Amino acid sequence: MIPRLLYLVSHPIQYQAPLLRLIAADSGLHLRVLFERVDTVAGYHDPGFGTHVRWDVPLRDGYDNIALAETDLAAEIAAADVIWLHGWASPVMRRTLRLAARLGKPVLMRAENWDGAMPDGIGPRGWLKRLYLRWIFARCRGFLAIGSANGAYYRRFGINDDRIITMPYAVDNAFFAAHAAQADTASLRHELGIEPEQQVILYAGKFQRRKHPEQVVAAWKSLRQPRPALLMVGDGEMRAELEAMAEPGMIFAGFRNQTQLPAFYALADVFVLPSEHEPWGLAVNEAMACGTAVVVSDQVGAxxxxxxxxxxxVFAAGDIAALTVGLAHVLDQSEIRGQAAASRIATWDFRADLAGLHKAVAHVLG
Incomplete structure (x- = not known):
C-alpha cells in the first residue's frame, strides 16, 4: 500500500512548491498538503522587504492541497499514515502533535533550528525553552535534518542518529541554472550601468539589520581601486540608510521576483550573505545553482x-575586515569558484530530498 503523507505547513512557499510537485509525481508516496493559510498566494505585504510581494511562480499547482479553513484537522490526520510538519511555532502545529499522538500517527519534523540561529538562552528562560522543546520532540518519531548544524541541534536534545534523516534544504536547482544560462547579462549590465568587463559583487535579499547589508557596503568600500560594482537587489527597512552610504559604483535594483533573480546571480562574480543568526540562507543555494561563488558569515546555516x-x-560574523579579505580572495578566482559552487550544489537537490523523505517514511512506519 502506498503511504499517505500529510504535510502541514504555514502557507504556500515559493521554494517548496516545485519540491511538492516532485513528491506528488512520485509513485511511492501519496502526498496531501494542508496549509494553515493561503491568503498570501494573491499577494501580500512582506514586512521584511517592506513592499507588496506576489510571487511570479505557481505556488499551489501540481499537487493535492487544501487550506485548513476548508477541512477538519482531526479528519485529515486520521486519514493519513504519516504526518510531516514544517516547524512547531504555531498553535495549529502543536495541536497537530497532540492529535497525532492520540490517533497513533507517526510525525516527521522538519525545521530550520540550529544553535547559532536560535540559541536556547540562559537562566530560567533557557530552561523553559528546553523543557518546551523536549515536549515537542517527544511527540516526533523522526527528524528531517536540513543540514549538519540542524542535525547537531537534534542530537543535543538526545535524539538518536537513526531518527535523524537528512533531507537537505534545497531549491529548484534546474530552474535557477536554466534561467541563468538563458539570461542576457550583457543587456542587464547595460541597463544597470555596469561596464562590460567590470566584476560584480551581489547582495540579494531583505534589507534587514539581522542580515547586515551595511557590512557588505563597508567591505566593498575597503576594496582597492578599481572596485567591482556593488549590486544591491532587494528592499526593506534599511533602504534609506544604505542609500545614504552609496558611492559611485553602487547600484540599487529594488525587489526582484523569482524568475528575475537568476539573471542577477549569473551577472555576479560573487554573492554575499553576511547575516547573523541565519537559519539557512536559501539565496546561497540559488547563487550556487547559477554558478556564482559565495561569501557568507559563519552564522549562516548553509x-x-x-x-x-x-x-x-566563510568569515566570522561581524568582522568587516575578514569579509573584505574574503571578497578580495574570492574575486581573484571567482570563475573557478563559481564552477565549483555549481558542482557542489548539484547533489544538494530535490532528488536528495525525495530520497531522504522516502527513507524517513519507511523508518517511522518500520
Whole structure:
C-alpha cells in the first residue's frame, strides 16, 4: 500500500512548491498538503522587504492541497499514515502533535533550528525553552535534518542518529541554472550601468539589520581601486540608510521576483550573505545553482554544508575586515569558484530530498 503523507505547513512557499510537485509525481508516496493559510498566494505585504510581494511562480499547482479553513484537522490526520510538519511555532502545529499522538500517527519534523540561529538562552528562560522543546520532540518519531548544524541541534536534545534523516534544504536547482544560462547579462549590465568587463559583487535579499547589508557596503568600500560594482537587489527597512552610504559604483535594483533573480546571480562574480543568526540562507543555494561563488558569515546555516575555500569563503560574523579579505580572495578566482559552487550544489537537490523523505517514511512506519 502506498503511504499517505500529510504535510502541514504555514502557507504556500515559493521554494517548496516545485519540491511538492516532485513528491506528488512520485509513485511511492501519496502526498496531501494542508496549509494553515493561503491568503498570501494573491499577494501580500512582506514586512521584511517592506513592499507588496506576489510571487511570479505557481505556488499551489501540481499537487493535492487544501487550506485548513476548508477541512477538519482531526479528519485529515486520521486519514493519513504519516504526518510531516514544517516547524512547531504555531498553535495549529502543536495541536497537530497532540492529535497525532492520540490517533497513533507517526510525525516527521522538519525545521530550520540550529544553535547559532536560535540559541536556547540562559537562566530560567533557557530552561523553559528546553523543557518546551523536549515536549515537542517527544511527540516526533523522526527528524528531517536540513543540514549538519540542524542535525547537531537534534542530537543535543538526545535524539538518536537513526531518527535523524537528512533531507537537505534545497531549491529548484534546474530552474535557477536554466534561467541563468538563458539570461542576457550583457543587456542587464547595460541597463544597470555596469561596464562590460567590470566584476560584480551581489547582495540579494531583505534589507534587514539581522542580515547586515551595511557590512557588505563597508567591505566593498575597503576594496582597492578599481572596485567591482556593488549590486544591491532587494528592499526593506534599511533602504534609506544604505542609500545614504552609496558611492559611485553602487547600484540599487529594488525587489526582484523569482524568475528575475537568476539573471542577477549569473551577472555576479560573487554573492554575499553576511547575516547573523541565519537559519539557512536559501539565496546561497540559488547563487550556487547559477554558478556564482559565495561569501557568507559563519552564522549562516548553509555555510556548514555548502561553503568552503573551493566554492567561496566563510568569515566570522561581524568582522568587516575578514569579509573584505574574503571578497578580495574570492574575486581573484571567482570563475573557478563559481564552477565549483555549481558542482557542489548539484547533489544538494530535490532528488536528495525525495530520497531522504522516502527513507524517513519507511523508518517511522518500520
Amino acid at each position: 555555510a556548514f554544508d555548502l561553503v568552503d575555500d573551493s566554492t567561496g569563503a
